[in-house]
Amino acid sequence: xxxLEPTATIDGSVVRVSLGGVLVGTGRFIGPRIGDYDGxxxxxxxxxxxxxxxxxxxxxxxxxxxxxxxxxxxxxDDDGVDVSLIRWMLGLTPRERLRALDDHGRxxxxxxxx
Amino acid sequence: xxxxxxxxxxRVLARHEVDFIVVGMTGAILQGVPAHxxxxxxxxxxxxxxxxxxxxxxxxxxxxxxxDLMNRRLKPNITHLRGGGHILLSTNLGQLxxxxxxxxxxxxxxxxxxxxxxxxxxFKVKVLSLPRVIESKTRAGRPKDLAMLPVLKATLREIEERxxxxxx
Numbered sequence: 475x476x477x478l479e480p481t482a483t484i485d486g487s488v489v490r491v492s493l494g495g496v497l498v499g500t501g502r503f504i505g506p507r508i509g510d511y512d513g514x515x516x517x518x519x520x521x522x523x524x525x526x527x528x529x530x531x532x533x534x535x536x537x538x539x540x541x542x543x544x545x546x547x548x549x550x551d552d553d554g555v556d557v558s559l560i561r562w563m564l565g566l567t568p569r570e571r572l573r574a575l576d577d578h579g580r581x582x583x584x585x586x587x588x
Numbered sequence: 589x590x591x592x593x594x595x596x597x598x599r600v601l602a603r604h605e606v607d608f609i610v611v612g613m614t615g616a617i618l619q620g621v622p623a624h625x626x627x628x629x630x631x632x633x634x635x636x637x638x639x640x641x642x643x644x645x646x647x648x649x650x651x652x653x654x655x656d657l658m659n660r661r662l663k664p665n666i667t668h669l670r671g672g673g674h675i676l677l678s679t680n681l682g683q684l685x686x687x688x689x690x691x692x693x694x695x696x697x698x699x700x701x702x703x704x705x706x707x708x709x710x711f712k713v714k715v716l717s718l719p720r721v722i723e724s725k726t727r728a729g730r731p732k733d734l735a736m737l738p739v740l741k742a743t744l745r746e747i748e749e750r751x752x753x754x755x756x
Binding site for chain 2 (some may be wrong): 551553554555556557559560561562563565566567568569571572573574575576577578579582
């Protein structure tokens with residue numbers, strides 16, 4: 475990637491745009507675009523600036539999809555078992571596991587109105 | 589930490605010094621299997637010495653047979669316990685299945701070597717080991733048992749990997 479090409483990172487819905495590692499502006503990820511941008515212009519014209527924001531938004535979306543796919547691959551085994559739940563349970567003490575069991579049962583009963 | 593129903597049932601059993609092993613899905617959950625179950629299954633030691641302790645614990649839990657279609661609110665007694673069969677109960681803290689045997693005719697003594705101890709803070713309980721639960725469910729071969737095998741096996745794999753890596 476060209477070091478002088480803007481890059482974007484996202485934290486929640488806040489987008490930070492940097493140029494050569496220096497923060498040059500912030501915005502919000504609204505739908506599939508970056509809105510409420512506040513910072514340096516990202517191109518010589520307003521059109522170029524908007525095109526760059528669109529490109530950054532598209533890149534963030536693609537990156538998000540890749541991250542999700544990688545995490546999903548990690549989360550399930552070949553049988554489709556959610557290993558992330560297993561890891562969570564193994565992180566609890568036996569007593570906490572009983573609590574999780576009973577809390578879940580109670581929640582279900584509440585939902586069913588029992 | 590406040591108590592939960594399952595914990596309380598186990599505490600009553602432990603307080604009465606009942607010889608029992610947690611079997612079924614609660615045992616698996618105690619070992620980290622992410623699952624849900626509506627009852628607690630215990631395999632009790634079928635001996636004259638154990639009957640009064642278990643009977644007293646069941647009385648404290650206000651246990652009644654839940655499979656009685658006539659709804660007579662029958663309470664289990666020592667003669668039922670001597671029978672060594674499956675005693676399916678409702679208690680004031682939830683459903684409790686008191687089993688004299690599991691599988692075809694496997695008794696407490698037959699699985700003592702396949703037991704792990706789980707520390708619940710105030711007391712410890714014996715739990716049928718995950719490999720043995722897997723073996724049991726595989727042997728049973730019923731759809732409800734087979735359905736649980738992937739998650740049981742995946743949990744065992746994860747535990748073994750952690751053990752190899754030296755993490756708790």
